[in-house]
Amino acid sequence: MAIAQKKQEATEARLAVAKIPDSKGWLKQARDTAMDRMRASGLPERRDEYWKYTRPDTLVRPSAPSAVVFDDPGDEPMFHAVDRLKIVFVDGVFDADASDDLSLEGVKIERLATASEADIHWAKDLYGVLEARGQTPVERPLAALNTGLATDGVLIRVSAKVSKPVNLIYHHKSETSDAILHHVIKLDEGADLTILENGPAAARFNKVMEVDVADGAAFHHVRTQGRDHERRAATHIFGRLGTESTFKSFTLTANGVLTRNECVLELTGDDAVAHVAGACVGDGDFHHDDTVFITHDAVNCESRQVFKKVLRNGATGVFQGKILVQPGAQKTDGYQISQSLLLDDDSQFLAKPELEIYADDVACSHGSTSGAIDEEGLFYLRARGVPRDIATDLMTLAFLAEAVEEIEDDVLRDEIVNRLEAWLARRRG
Amino acid sequence: MLEIKGLTVDLEEEEKTILKGVDLTVEAGKVHAIMGPNGAVKSSLSYVLAGRDGYEVTGGTAMLDGEDILEMEPEERAAEGLFLAFQYPVEIPGVGNMTFMRTALNAQRKARGEEEMSAKEFLQVVREKAKTLKIDADMLKRPVNVGFSGGEKKRNEILQMALLEPKMCILDETDSGLDVDAMKLVSEGVNALRDAGRGFLVITHYQRLLDHIKPDVVHIMSDGRIVKTGGPDLALEVEQNGYADILAEVA
Numbered sequence: 001m002a003i004a005q006k007k008q009e010a011t012e013a014r015l016a017v018a019k020i021p022d023s024k025g026w027l028k029q030a031r032d033t034a035m036d037r038m039r040a041s042g043l044p045e046r047r048d049e050y051w052k053y054t055r056p057d058t059l060v061r062p063s064a065p066s067a068v069v070f071d072d073p074g075d076e077p078m079f080h081a082v083d084r085l086k087i088v089f090v091d092g093v094f095d096a097d098a099s100d101d102l103s104l105e106g107v108k109i110e111r112l113a114t115a116s117e118a119d120i121h122w123a124k125d126l127y128g129v130l131e132a133r134g135q136t137p138v139e140r141p142l143a144a145l146n147t148g149l150a151t152d153g154v155l156i157r158v159s160a161k162v163s164k165p166v167n168l169i170y171h172h173k174s175e176t177s178d179a180i181l182h183h184v185i186k187l188d189e190g191a192d193l194t195i196l197e198n199g200p201a202a203a204r205f206n207k208v209m210e211v212d213v214a215d216g217a218a219f220h221h222v223r224t225q226g227r228d229h230e231r232r233a234a235t236h237i238f239g240r241l242g243t244e245s246t247f248k249s250f251t252l253t254a255n256g257v258l259t260r261n262e263c264v265l266e267l268t269g270d271d272a273v274a275h276v277a278g279a280c281v282g283d284g285d286f287h288h289d290d291t292v293f294i295t296h297d298a299v300n301c302e303s304r305q306v307f308k309k310v311l312r313n314g315a316t317g318v319f320q321g322k323i324l325v326q327p328g329a330q331k332t333d334g335y336q337i338s339q340s341l342l343l344d345d346d347s348q349f350l351a352k353p354e355l356e357i358y359a360d361d362v363a364c365s366h367g368s369t370s371g372a373i374d375e376e377g378l379f380y381l382r383a384r385g386v387p388r389d390i391a392t393d394l395m396t397l398a399f400l401a402e403a404v405e406e407i408e409d410d411v412l413r414d415e416i417v418n419r420l421e422a423w424l425a426r427r428r429g
Numbered sequence: 430m431l432e433i434k435g436l437t438v439d440l441e442e443e444e445k446t447i448l449k450g451v452d453l454t455v456e457a458g459k460v461h462a463i464m465g466p467n468g469a470v471k472s473s474l475s476y477v478l479a480g481r482d483g484y485e486v487t488g489g490t491a492m493l494d495g496e497d498i499l500e501m502e503p504e505e506r507a508a509e510g511l512f513l514a515f516q517y518p519v520e521i522p523g524v525g526n527m528t529f530m531r532t533a534l535n536a537q538r539k540a541r542g543e544e545e546m547s548a549k550e551f552l553q554v555v556r557e558k559a560k561t562l563k564i565d566a567d568m569l570k571r572p573v574n575v576g577f578s579g580g581e582k583k584r585n586e587i588l589q590m591a592l593l594e595p596k597m598c599i600l601d602e603t604d605s606g607l608d609v610d611a612m613k614l615v616s617e618g619v620n621a622l623r624d625a626g627r628g629f630l631v632i633t634h635y636q637r638l639l640d641h642i643k644p645d646v647v648h649i650m651s652d653g654r655i656v657k658t659g660g661p662d663l664a665l666e667v668e669q670n671g672y673a674d675i676l677a678e679v680a
Binding site: 374375376377379380381382383384385386387388390391394395397398399400401402 | 479480482502504507520572
């Protein structure tokens with residue numbers, strides 16, 4: 001399909017400065033086909049229907065807009081209370097000294113860069129493969145660009161229940177860094193892994209995570225995206241779920257001038273469960289977009305999308321969520337809720353919930369609301385002696401609770417709640 | 430304790446006068462009851478005293494222990510010792526009942542310059558008080574008033590009252606939605622809090638609550654005014670003859 005000239009020009013301008021990483025064998029092939037894919041669609045522009053509510057120009061332009069490095073020495077590192085294996089990237093480059101030893105029972109972790117030296121590698125069947133599957137029916141050119149250009153990332157093969165989470169930590173140290181990371185995670189039958197991610201990563205961050213969850217396996221994911229006010233991020237998760245498998249992902253976003261988180265899941269085995277949740281808190285120059293696409297292609301699967309956004313001082317929230325139920329995906333249980341709490345008249349929430357159903361025995365529901373804080377509840381709290389600002393924070397946390405409660409692990413959930421409380425407390429007069 | 434003089438109040442949105450000069454003094458250690466027909470704006474009086482938005486005080490004063498509460502924020506009134514037991518306690522999904530009560534108690538303590546209560550101490554206190562009101566652990570764990578029956582909500586109000594130990598308690602139609610057993614339980618909870626330093630203002634349609642919470646003084650309110658004041662017998666008179674006779678008598 002021919003693409004408009006303007007779009008083509010923007011795409012070529014971006015590629016003109018792109019450093020295509022040296023690679024050979026299967027990885028080179030995967031990169032080349034991804035670049036073809038990306039060229040065919042062109043990079044996103046504002047007129048694209050899928051980018052109607054979020055301007056892609058700063059994510060697409062040749063160089064990253066600069067972003068001040070946020071420095072808050074007073075904070076404990078995220079997830080510090082959790083026994084975890086740390087893998088550290090600084091501005092998108094693996095930092096061996098800051099990372100733990102990558103050996104852990106039940107899991108094999110390799111860097112993308114070294115894996116490409118092998119002629120045969122398990123990741124060959126996944127790298128760029130799940131991403132390519134996720135390009136229909138909607139094109140995701142930034143993800144194809146990532147597959148083509150990713151300079152680093154990890155390949156994680158999980159064969160058992162892993163005793164502690166693997167924590168991908170993304171530090172941002174350069175004001176102009178433009179990081180592209182690509183991770184592939186494969187969970188074998190019955191395996192169980194928790195991935196934690198945190199940090200702003202770079203001035204501009206493009207990240208893809210492909211996750212293949214085999215029959216009976218469980219994948220848990222908890223991420224926070226860093227408090228740097230000026231950072232930009234476009235992230236994609238592509239997941240494929242086998243029979244009786246579980247996929248649960250939660251993201252906390254506080255600050256960041258632009259964030260687009262896409263999650264594309266395919267439920268291909270019967271009785272699979274997929275939950276995707278997000279809580280975001282935005283103040284001022286903040287644009288946050290959750291774009292989710294869940295395809296049910298098996299019987300008796302459950303999916304939940306729970307997204308809550310607290311917006312103030314002109315912040316913008318976007319939700320585009322779709323449940324696609326393929327013919328034959330009977331007994332599908334699909335649920336989708338997206339809600340915003342608008343703390344003033346300047347903030348806005350744009351939501352596009354979609355259901356597309358080709359099976360006749362399914363239960364799917366979706367809801368989307370925008371509202372101010374409940375004055376009745378606020379008065380009740382104040383009448384008991386709780387000052388207005390604390391009462392507002394309590395109600396705000398209560399609003400976010402449904403999303404936060406999607407995190408199964410108590411310690412991780414408490415950590416997220418603590419961060420939210422601190423974010424709110426900092427904004428109290 | 431609570432001294433209301435010539436209180437006149439408009440509804441902000443409708444430019445309608447609803448309280449037309451209320452005079453009422455509740456002494457420490459006493460229980461006053463306000464009775465009256467529907468539309469006598471008894472509940473509005475309680476909201477005005479608690480500081481709810483939507484009312485404009487156009488005249489008069491309301492003093493709590495010599496402090497003018499009408500100028501204060503709702504939370505300041507609470508810290509001064511004013512407590513309103515709501516007719517319709519509000520459900521707050523996502524906020525745990527225990528968190529709510531501890532936050533409230535400690536906010537009041539902080540406002541009064543007192544030391545905050547530790548989580549451990551609070552737990553002990555709340556368990557003990559909950560037990561006498563037959564409030565189980567599950568009710569304490571659930572979000573504030575969410576999924577509570579009518580009786581449970583009212584018991585939860587009384588539990589908060591027992592925890593916060595206010596000086597002046599206003600009970601707004603606490604009997605509404607209660608069966609006989611629940612009314613007994615709630616009344617026992619209230620009676621346990623009666624002491625020489627605490628005043629009560631009990632707002633009700635019916636005399637039956639006053640069988641359990643025996644008032645010292647009974648006021649009849651109609652059309653935004655206190656039209657008659659008497660002893661406990663006045664409540665019995667209402668029960669036997671209805672409001673019509675009394676209102677005709679004072680008209």
